[in-house]
Amino acid sequence: MLRTHRHSRTTGRKAALAGTFAVLAAALVAGFSQISPAPTEAETVAGGESVRTQQTDQWLTGYWHNFENGSGTMPLSEIPGEYNLVAVAFADNHATLDGGITFNLASSELGGYTDQQFRDDIAAVQAQGRKVIISVGGEAGHVDVTNATQAQNFADTTYQLMQDYGFDGVDIDLEHGINAEHMSNALHDLSAQAGAGLIITMAPQTIDFQSADREYYKLASNISDILTIVNMQYYNSGSMLGCDGQVYSQGTPDFVAALACIQLEMGLTPDQVGLGLPAVQSAAGGGYMAPSQVVRALDCLETGTDCGSFSPETPYGPIGGVMTWSINWDATSGYAFADTVSARLGNSGGGEPTEEPTEQPTEEPTGQPGDCTASAWTSGGTYTQGDRVSHGGREYEARWWTRGEAPGTTGEWGVWTDVGAC
Template sequence: MGGLPKHALIGYLHASFANGSGYLRMADVPADWDIINLAFGEPTSATSGDIQFKLCPATECPGVESEADFIAAIKAKRAAGKKVLLSIGGANGQVQLTTTAARDRFVSSVSAIIDRYGLDGVDIDFEGHSLSLNTGDTDFKNPTTPVIVNLISAVKSLKARYGAGFVLTMAPETFFVQLGYQYYGSGPWGGQDPRAGSYLPVIYALRDILTVLHVQDYNSGSIMGLDNQYHSMGGADFHIAMTDMLLAGFPVTGNTANMFPALREDQIAFGAPSSVSAGNGYVAPTAVQQAVTCLVKGTSCGSYTPRSGLNPNFRGLMTWSINWDKFYSWEFRNSHEPFLNALP
């Protein structure tokens, strides 16, 4: 992707709401952050498709800059080669594009935000009940569920509108991606969670225009890896096993005739909490770097052997969040930016 460093540092900025970490002005975001995801664009209602983004109100975020200063700071970031994206969704932003009208409203409202703030693209951070598969929708390569079909169509429309420079990232939870190795939708006989693996058709359909997929390796239950063992948060192993599934590809519901194909190395990063306050699954920088070293160089892998082999073009690391990293004296940035830059 033009303009991104080979190994990128990606973070979320609490732009529209206060958080215990404190507000951080766009102009004060350190230059180490290569992609800055503005959290969050949220819909007026779950099914409206009408995405809104507003800067955090001063009553909630003392020290918030004016909108004009915010826009100017984004322009300066982009001039310095950084990418600034609208992250859509988040924990509170349920987005269900159940109709073509909602799909079209999504495209127009997101375009209006991109144009107003001068952004590079979007991050799809759909969580909770935004995506699920209707009963009988069992083929990730040919989805039929409206919320899936309409989201794919909407993102393709945005890409067509903005062209080659449009940056598309996604931050699904493991439940919606890697869990698909065991479970997909409600299953052939019904009864399973219809959200299981439901990002797979979106990733697959948009794989040619996807810049970076950074799954949230946090707030996750145990997930089965390609070694058919369950992997849990708390060390390098979880990051290695979960990320390897995307670098190697995997059979959906274990069916080798139905492979979710590997993405390119440069399309893959993984997400880790910047601190203990940012999410469940925080591990110290040494463990994060052990995981990256394993995936890139094939060393320090512990008990898991990556099926994907060596991945020298692995894109990098995402964190929730830039604000929480600042609150904890920039541990994530100070540890990982030099580390990423030192990779071959």
């Protein structure tokens, strides 16, 4: 995923998917050029043995760096409230328990941020109704869970970290291969120890869901009873097959929607499917999409609107949310990703801002409404499909959700349709 790491770092459709993947998966692998409130309810599965966290609103997940990689560092207390799920990157291998994990705060890389401050900040974020989980893996993270002993050690040490630091769960971001059987056993064991409210997320790469025999595909199926969300990494990927058997190129809403469809059709519920994208272009080697294009992918999947060459047979309704690598990278753009995507998801943010705004808006509407009946466009306004604004003596209608894109500048195929002078 995460290409920089401190330590190196419908029935007919399903049938068609199986046949297409069986024929094309091997060839594709050879040819790739290679990457609101928090949940308040828990669902008890038959027999009362398993529970999975269910959100009442969509997640905006962001990774927080426990290292310096050029994007800058920050304490947890500075994470904007729009992020209602924070993944701490990353856990370390346990020194003595094979398959186990631990966590070591990199205080020296974080400007002297202390362990106690970190713990206090976790509690403060959670007091705002948000969640904090520990992520395992990353580009250079290796944790092996390939036998029963390693599975037991993974479950036990993860639960110990939850007890020690107060983490709400775990994110599986192992990019060098997993064993679905033993990881499934480990996570079910963890669920039995942690009980209701445990959050389990995963961040597979796109190749990991290109056929049903892939280990992450099998893991998602095996733990669907306790899985919170799969945040596929729709970047650093190259071209991939969509659920319709067609090949799509990364960095487009079509790519994201067509590949998310695989998870939506494999048996996961829509709230278990998330879209993982880089916050800024510097955060990934390829596959970056402007936040407004991420919104387009959401609109296509959820409502069937603003689709490109791929369109779902039936819109899926609200999906689980969006993930980004990373909060630190988003900070370099003034949190443009969080602002845009959170507004589309409807997340109001878990907490109050820690600082008052230091500047007043400097940009006034450039167009005068004149005889126009629509309100004047403003750069800070948020507009959804069908909204009309006036700008520069003309009236425009929004094709999809937008913010900060001036009418008359987005072109024939852009968000604003020119409906005439006024």
